[in-house]
Amino acid sequence: MQRVLRTASPAAWLFPVLLTLSHTAADAQVNLAGVWNNLQILHEDEPERLPGPELGDYLGVPINPAARYRADAWDASLITLPEYQCRVHPSDYVPSFAGLRIWEEFDKDTQQLIAIHTHHFAWGTERTIWMDGRPHPPEYALHTSQGFSTGKWEGDALAVTTTHLKEGWIRRNGLPRSDRAVVTEHFIRHGENLTIMTVIRDPAYLTEPFIRTRDYIYEVGGQIAPFPCESVEEIVRPKGVIPHHLPGTNTFLDEFPAKHGIPPQAARGGADTMYPEYQDKIRETAPAAKAAAK
Amino acid sequence: MNRRSLLPLLLANTGLIFAQSQDSEVHVLPAQGNIYMIVGAGGNITVQAGKDGVLVVDTGLASMSDKALAAIKTISSGPIRYIVNTHYHADHTGGNEKIRLAGSTIVGANVTGDIKDAGEGAAILSHINVINRMSAPTGAQAPSPAAGWPTSTFLSDQKKLYFNGEGIDILHQPAAHTDGDSIVFFRRSDVISTGDIFTTTNYPIIDLAAGGSIQGTIDALQKIVDLIVPVYGQEGGTLVIPGHGRLCDFGDVLNFREMTIIIRDRIQSMIKKGMTLEQVKAARPTQDYDPLYGSATGFWTTDKFVEAVYKSLKSDK
Numbered sequence: 022m023q024r025v026l027r028t029a030s031p032a033a034w035l036f037p038v039l040l041t042l043s044h045t046a047a048d049a050q051v052n053l054a055g056v057w058n059n060l061q062i063l064h065e066d067e068p069e070r071l072p073g074p075e076l077g078d079y080l081g082v083p084i085n086p087a088a089r090y091r092a093d094a095w096d097a098s099l100i101t102l103p104e105y106q107c108r109v110h111p112s113d114y115v116p117s118f119a120g121l122r123i124w125e126e127f128d129k130d131t132q133q134l135i136a137i138h139t140h141h142f143a144w145g146t147e148r149t150i151w152m153d154g155r156p157h158p159p160e161y162a163l164h165t166s167q168g169f170s171t172g173k174w175e176g177d178a179l180a181v182t183t184t185h186l187k188e189g190w191i192r193r194n195g196l197p198r199s200d201r202a203v204v205t206e207h208f209i210r211h212g213e214n215l216t217i218m219t220v221i222r223d224p225a226y227l228t229e230p231f232i233r234t235r236d237y238i239y240e241v242g243g244q245i246a247p248f249p250c251e252s253v254e255e256i257v258r259p260k261g262v263i264p265h266h267l268p269g270t271n272t273f274l275d276e277f278p279a280k281h282g283i284p285p286q287a288a289r290g291g292a293d294t295m296y297p298e299y300q301d302k303i304r305e306t307a308p309a310a311k312a313a314a315k
Numbered sequence: 316m317n318r319r320s321l322l323p324l325l326l327a328n329t330g331l332i333f334a335q336s337q338d339s340e341v342h343v344l345p346a347q348g349n350i351y352m353i354v355g356a357g358g359n360i361t362v363q364a365g366k367d368g369v370l371v372v373d374t375g376l377a378s379m380s381d382k383a384l385a386a387i388k389t390i391s392s393g394p395i396r397y398i399v400n401t402h403y404h405a406d407h408t409g410g411n412e413k414i415r416l417a418g419s420t421i422v423g424a425n426v427t428g429d430i431k432d433a434g435e436g437a438a439i440l441s442h443i444n445v446i447n448r449m450s451a452p453t454g455a456q457a458p459s460p461a462a463g464w465p466t467s468t469f470l471s472d473q474k475k476l477y478f479n480g481e482g483i484d485i486l487h488q489p490a491a492h493t494d495g496d497s498i499v500f501f502r503r504s505d506v507i508s509t510g511d512i513f514t515t516t517n518y519p520i521i522d523l524a525a526g527g528s529i530q531g532t533i534d535a536l537q538k539i540v541d542l543i544v545p546v547y548g549q550e551g552g553t554l555v556i557p558g559h560g561r562l563c564d565f566g567d568v569l570n571f572r573e574m575t576i577i578i579r580d581r582i583q584s585m586i587k588k589g590m591t592l593e594q595v596k597a598a599r600p601t602q603d604y605d606p607l608y609g610s611a612t613g614f615w616t617t618d619k620f621v622e623a624v625y626k627s628l629k630s631d632k
Contacts, residue, residue, distance in 0.1 A: 085606075086602070087602055087603045087604075087605060087606050088603070090602050090603040091603030091604070094577065094603065104540065104549070104565075104569055105549075105569070107547065107548040107549070108548050108549045108566065109547070109548040109549070109550065144548065145547075159342065159344070160561060161342065161344060161352070161354045161560070161561040161562060162344060162561065162562060163554070163561070163562045163563070163564065164561065164563075164567070165550060165564075166548070166549075166550055166566070187549075187550075187566050187567065187570075188566070188567075188570050197603075199606065199607060200567075200607075201607075224606075225606035225607055226606065250547070250548065260537055260541075261533055261534070261537050261572075261576060262576075263572075263573050263576040263577055263580075265577050265580070267580065267581060267584050268581065268598075268600070
């Protein structure tokens, strides 16, 4: 090896050096491309990832009274309506589900990164994260479930800002997220692991930003299955019926705190229920709640 | 665009209208196919442009008509042939006169030479209840200038046109926002222009004095839902241009319909319990949707919406 170096022309050894430097300069980033899965770690936030959260569980979510009132009225029978059956998960919720393909789109000539695309197994949602510095559209443009996303590298993390979201949900138990929300995400790769941290700021329904993370593991040779969805009439109803609970009539709300011995006021959520000191309040009242449940 | 800064306009002779002119500028947004949306001129304006010329759905406020016309000209230099009015309110018909005069109607056959001005100005189409509310019996003061009245009206529930290579359904929706509402469905472009039956900026505006009703509004929203075919789930496919607010699709209309039905149900339940209007208002049956659609000021407050729903439901009994 030493001999080779001694005899090589400057061009011969400079080329790989320049190649390395140019590669570093252009791609001060981590390659996120590939298939990522979370099937091995579904125990993380398992209720959110599979069966869905319990009705009336608003604990730890910084909702305002309007969001609480709306969630109380929500009836799971809503998704028996044909027009609601294939409604896709919004981009700030879909990371809860298995299977994510990420791929990059480069300009052929300049090799500049134009966009990063994602495809989630759940409902086959696809999304483009624009990396070319384009502005977000005007407010009067179409909103979609995946929104309009732009990204930039912050060190080795991909930071994404998403606007133009269609109304969605914070949790699958009726907690709403409005179409005015702005979502920021960080895609952080640690070797074979990927963490997506999502921060939701919603001036309509949240009093503070709501933060959650979802983890994935790189899957060599991973594939994403199709996700067809065809709506059917599950229940024959007249047109114009929307299942919901009238104020004060939703008896399911009591089940969650009773089952887990949580003070009912804690289950109602709000910003203070996010913080560790709120546990002191729970300790003061939990025994009474458990006794009441028995 | 600030969605909450609706400017209350009290135009005494035009009934319930509102403006969305947030920055006093007019913007053009391509929807899909031959269809464009113009925002900022009052109510949204829908423009269909093609080889036959230009068809415009609603014309915005009179005060914004120069800007609206300039915006239309950026889309097409072709002749404006048709204006369709979704209802009579001045934020949707105020530009009729100026935009009509910028266009022309194709005339010929036995009319040629007999009626010299027959080809002057675009045709203005609407349901007959629109002209009934814009005009007045002979001798009485009309609420709006005659030059902006519809020139061709229909009495039934539908009028059909074929223009710029696509079929266009103008579908009357009785007793919704008013008694003269029409939605306009561009079948090839796959776009629906709804007028004020559907908006994204406020609760449904129910002009009771002009024959509007909560049930008619819900029925009209259902009609829009029935016409839409999304690509997948609740997205894409048919696009919807609301009377005010942003470009929409299926999911947006579903959300608005859901809100309207839920609030109708709540107020109906309260009426059945014998609650008075003041008691219903105090119970705040809209409180979960107020961050999205509510307003304490302006011409269409949350209180006025609740009152309109209450009175509309009471009158149905």
